[in-house]
Amino acid sequence: MIVYEAKLEGTDSQYRKLDEALRTGLFVRNACLRYWMDGHAKTRNDLSAYCKVLSDNPDFPWVRKLNSMARQAMSERTWAAISRFFDNCKAKKPGKKGYPRFKRLQTNVSVEYKTTGWKLSEDRRFITFTDGFEADQFKLWGTRDLHFYQISQIKRVRVVRRADGYYAQFCIDYDRREKREPTFKTVGVDVGLNHFYTDSNGETVANPRHLRKSEKSLKRLQRRLSKTQFGSKNRAKFRNKLARKHLKVTRQRKDFAVKTARCVVMSNDLVAYEDLKVRNMVRNRHLAKSISDAAWTQFRTWVEYFGKVFGVVTVAVPPHYTSQNCSNCGKVVKKTLSTRTHTCHHCGHTQDRDANAARNILEKALSTVGHIGTNASGENDLCLGEGTPPSKPTHRKRKPKEQSLESPAILGTPS
Numbered sequence: 001m002i003v004y005e006a007k008l009e010g011t012d013s014q015y016r017k018l019d020e021a022l023r024t025g026l027f028v029r030n031a032c033l034r035y036w037m038d039g040h041a042k043t044r045n046d047l048s049a050y051c052k053v054l055s056d057n058p059d060f061p062w063v064r065k066l067n068s069m070a071r072q073a074m075s076e077r078t079w080a081a082i083s084r085f086f087d088n089c090k091a092k093k094p095g096k097k098g099y100p101r102f103k104r105l106q107t108n109v110s111v112e113y114k115t116t117g118w119k120l121s122e123d124r125r126f127i128t129f130t131d132g133f134e135a136d137q138f139k140l141w142g143t144r145d146l147h148f149y150q151i152s153q154i155k156r157v158r159v160v161r162r163a164d165g166y167y168a169q170f171c172i173d174y175d176r177r178e179k180r181e182p183t184f185k186t187v188g189v190d191v192g193l194n195h196f197y198t199d200s201n202g203e204t205v206a207n208p209r210h211l212r213k214s215e216k217s218l219k220r221l222q223r224r225l226s227k228t229q230f231g232s233k234n235r236a237k238f239r240n241k242l243a244r245k246h247l248k249v250t251r252q253r254k255d256f257a258v259k260t261a262r263c264v265v266m267s268n269d270l271v272a273y274e275d276l277k278v279r280n281m282v283r284n285r286h287l288a289k290s291i292s293d294a295a296w297t298q299f300r301t302w303v304e305y306f307g308k309v310f311g312v313v314t315v316a317v318p319p320h321y322t323s324q325n326c327s328n329c330g331k332v333v334k335k336t337l338s339t340r341t342h343t344c345h346h347c348g349h350t351q352d353r354d355a356n357a358a359r360n361i362l363e364k365a366l367s368t369v370g371h372i373g374t375n376a377s378g379e380n381d382l383c384l385g386e387g388t389p390p391s392k393p394t395h396r397k398r399k400p401k402e403q404s405l406e407s408p409a410i411l412g413t414p415s
C-alpha cells in the first residue's frame with residue numbers, strides 16, 4: 001500500500017462544505033465513542049450498527065449527508081482506537097495506555113472515503129466529491145501521477161485538513177519493488193544527538209535540529225497567541241500561524257528522515273541499527289526535546305521501508321553494550337555518556353565513541369544474520385529478509401557443490 005497526497009484547490013464555499021463533511025465525520029466518531037463509554041458497544045459490529053442508527057435518527061439530518069462508507073469508516077476507526085487501548089492494557093505497556101479521547105475540529109481531522117463518494121476526472125487532475133455535502137470539483141495539486149495506477153487500485157481517499165489547507169490522500173494497493181545494483185557493502189549506524197548518526201566506517205551525518213532552529217520564532221508566536229482573547233479572530237489567526245510553523249518543522253524533519261534513510265539503504269547491502277526504545281528514552285526530560293527532534297523512529301521506519309523496496313537487509317540489534325564493548329577485542333570498557341572517545345585498556349584500541357558503537361552494531365547484526373535459522377544444506381533463507389527473492393541463496397550455495405563433485409570425475413575419466 002502506498003499513499004499519495006495532493007492538495008485540494010477550490011473556492012472558499014467549497015472548503016466550507018468540506019469542513020461540514022469533516023465535522024460530521026467527527027460527530028460520528030465522538031458519538032460512537034460516547035456509545036462505547038456508556039457501555040453499549042462490546043464489539044466492532046455494535047459500533048457499526050450504532051452508526052446506522054445515527055444516520056436514521058431524524059435529530060441528526062446532516063449525518064445522512066456523509067457518504068455511507070465514510071460513516072462506517074469513521075466507526076471502524078473509533079473501534080481501532082478502542083481496541084488499541086485494550087491491546088496496550090493487555091500488553092501492560094509502560095506509561096499511558098492511550099484511552100480514546102473525544103476529538104475537536106481544531107485538530108488535524110480527516111474523513112475517509114472508500115470506493116464511493118468521490119470521482120476522478122478523465123485526466124485525473126480533478127477530484128469530485130459526490131456525497132450529500134456537494135463539495136463538487138477540486139483541482140489536485142501534487143507531484144505524483146495517478147495515471148500510473150488503475151482506479152480499482154485506489155482503495156481509499158482521505159480528506160485531511162491541515163493548518164495550511166485541505167489535502168486528499170490516495171491509498172493505492174501497490175507493492176513497490178525496485179531494482180538496485182548490489183554494492184557489496186555493509187554498514188552499522190549508531191544514532192545520536194551530537195551527530196544524527198555515525199556509521200561503522202567512522203562517517204557522520206550532521207544533526208539538522210529543525211526544532212531548535214525554529215524554536216525562537218515558535219516561542220515568539222506562542223507568546224503572541226497567549227496574549228490574545230479566547231474566541232477572538234486574532235486568536236484564530238495566531239493559532240493558525242503557529243500551527244503552520246509547527247507543520248513546517250514536521251515536514252523538514254520528515255524530508256530529512258526520508259532522504260537520509262534512502263541514501264543509507266541505496267549505498268549498502270546490509271544496514272544494522274539499534275533496536276532503541278525511544279518511548280522510554282524521551283522520559284529523560286533533559287533530552288526529550290532533542291531526542292524527539294532527531295526523529296530516530298521515523299528514520300528507522302523509512303530505512304525499513306526502503307530496505308523492503310530495494311531488497312536490502314535491515315537488522316535491528318538489541319542495544320545492550322554496543323557502546324561499552326571494544327569493537328577490536330570485544331572486552332567491556334566502562335565509560336560514561338560524556339566520554340566521547342573509546343580507549344581500550346586491554347588492547348590499546350582508540351576510536352570515536354559512536355564509531356566504535358556503530359562497529360559493534362554491525363558485528364552484532366552480522367553474527368545474528370549469519371546464525372539464525374541456518375542449517376547445513378543452506379536451504380533456509382529466513383535470515384535474508386523479505387526483500388530478497390527466496391530462490392537466490394540456495395541457488396548460489398548449491399552450484400559450487402555440484403561442480404566440486406563432478407569435476408574430479410571428469411578429470412578422472414581420461415587418465
Ligand SMILES: [Zn+2]
Binds near residue numbers: 345347348
Ligand atoms: Zn580492546
